[in-house]
Amino acid sequence: MNVLEQEFDLVVIGGGTAGPMAAVKAKERNPKLRVLLVDKANVKRSGAISMGMDGLNNAVIPGHATPEQYVKEITVANDGIVDQEALMAYATRSAAMIDELDRWGVKFEKDETGDYAVRKVHHLGTYVLPMPEGHHMKRVLYRQLKRARVDITNRLVVTRVLTGPDGSVAAVMGFDCRTAELVLIRTRAAVLCTGAAGRIGLPASGYLMGTYENPTNCGDGHSMAFHAGADLSNLECFQINPLIKDYNGPACAYVTGPLGGYTANGKGERFIESDYWSGQMMLEFYNELQSGNGPVFLKVNHLAEETIAQIETILHSNERPSRGRFHERRGTDYRHSMIEMHISEIGFCSGHSASGIRINARGETSVRGLYAAGDCASVPHNYMLGAFVYGKLCGEHAAEYCEGKDFVPHAPEAAQAEAQRILGPLGRSEGLTPQQVEYKTRRLVNDYLQPPKITRKYEIALQRFEEIREDLQQLAAPGPHELMRAMEAHAILDCAEMAARASLFRTESRWGLYHHCVDHPQRDDENWFCHTALRRGADGSMQLRKLAVEPYVVAVDESEKAAYHRLRVARVAETV
């Protein structure tokens, strides 16, 4: 068996948002460190912000918001289940990160005095900072990677993190998706920056890659963390997005809200007070769709021509720029028609929600030498700026860790088993195609796991996933590209099973639609005011347990706790 063996001090897996920042900050902390950034795409255009981003959703800038206020807002928006210390670590570094990005050449909207033009979208505070020219974000990051002399390997699919006898990170393993060459990289530490698990459910269009998240973000980091023995947290707190119907872009309330746009029902009436994406907001959205008042629309056609033109310019040049041609083909003009919206399939994404690889305020997972940042890690509502801040925290702390840490040997049999798992599909000329296995897994996720969650349906899902797990042994890939899809099908199935098991464990309802259990309809603070953690048991199975919510560093008044439960506009008081 031919394996390319390499050695680096630190390997950062995923070159989208958090990854480049982690790599740059590790090099800044210790320029002698050999830092490798790997991506299964090309770092120049990889990840969620491949085409840039239209704004910061959680800017904590003095004069507009305080870290305490932000920590309180996210605590309330996430029904109290947060590690406030981790939120605070973000909040206190938010403004400095914006200033650094500003110096790097990222263009934020500023007022006539040169101050950041922060807007209000959240229920309580003011945190949204537009970036009308945010399409250049990846170029800015790439320049910093070159300046810091970070080594980069593109088109490398990392599939496993191998650990040593002491349980700490020893190596990472994967393959080149152009040549199928196996790669084993010995390393002192690794940072997972693999983004959301955005390819678990199936978009209603049936188009496999029509996901909100970049489809490369299929949950391979979540799967790797699980197999390395790390804790994953609150996976039952799904991410569900309010998107344009059939199109995978947000509608997008964060851009249009401050300019006067809002989410409306079929009658053109506003039914939620705050369009900020919380589980409760999504439940109100879902209820409106079910109530007969739907469909739900984004309404901007009441705005002035120059405002609509401004919205179009931002939305059609950033983040998901093909949105303009989607509307054009259907003859949708923001001036005349409302824009039909719908709720998306499920995923894991701490960027908007709260589930992911469990990390603390230093970006450390429960496996020594393994760090995680961005959408794949567990800090809630972290968005792009949180990915940058935690990328920085991970890079700096991992660099420090590497200084006092020797390489440890990995178990040869673990590397051998992984090599066989990867090469399996290449050796079969007959069998199931990766596309078939992926489609079936994701279709079952939609059929059985999409909230409202029903215990019996979840049990059936687990049975069906078990059958698909056997089917994985029949995957056939004629070449390296199909092999990448085959290994992604493994990760997608792992995530689907984790989503099901975590949901069954928490026998209450919480986070609005994200964990809306029909058999346990009430929130149960007495038994479930806690995190859930999932990890690999000695027998390889998924084990769940409760973890206490860490002591708050910012007190939240009783009266404030319910703020996000009062989202529905009072005059339409009916609920379903």
Added chain:
Amino acid sequence: MTIALSPTQVPVRVNEEKCIADKGCTVCVDVCPLDVLAIDLVKGSAFMKYDECWYCLPCEQDCPTQAIEVDIPYLLR
């Protein structure tokens, strides 16, 4: 043999006149996050090899000769 091919209309269209892949250009292939583009060595131009498009547009925007047009996949239109 039990594996069949199912033809599908792909969303990325390459203008073969404008494409300079025959001169060694691989920009679109390099930037595609899903790695679905390839070079046809006989024709000397790029083409979409796998129908796994995120219609994200780096291929179109980064093409030095504006040879690429990305449409919305038919299932979503």
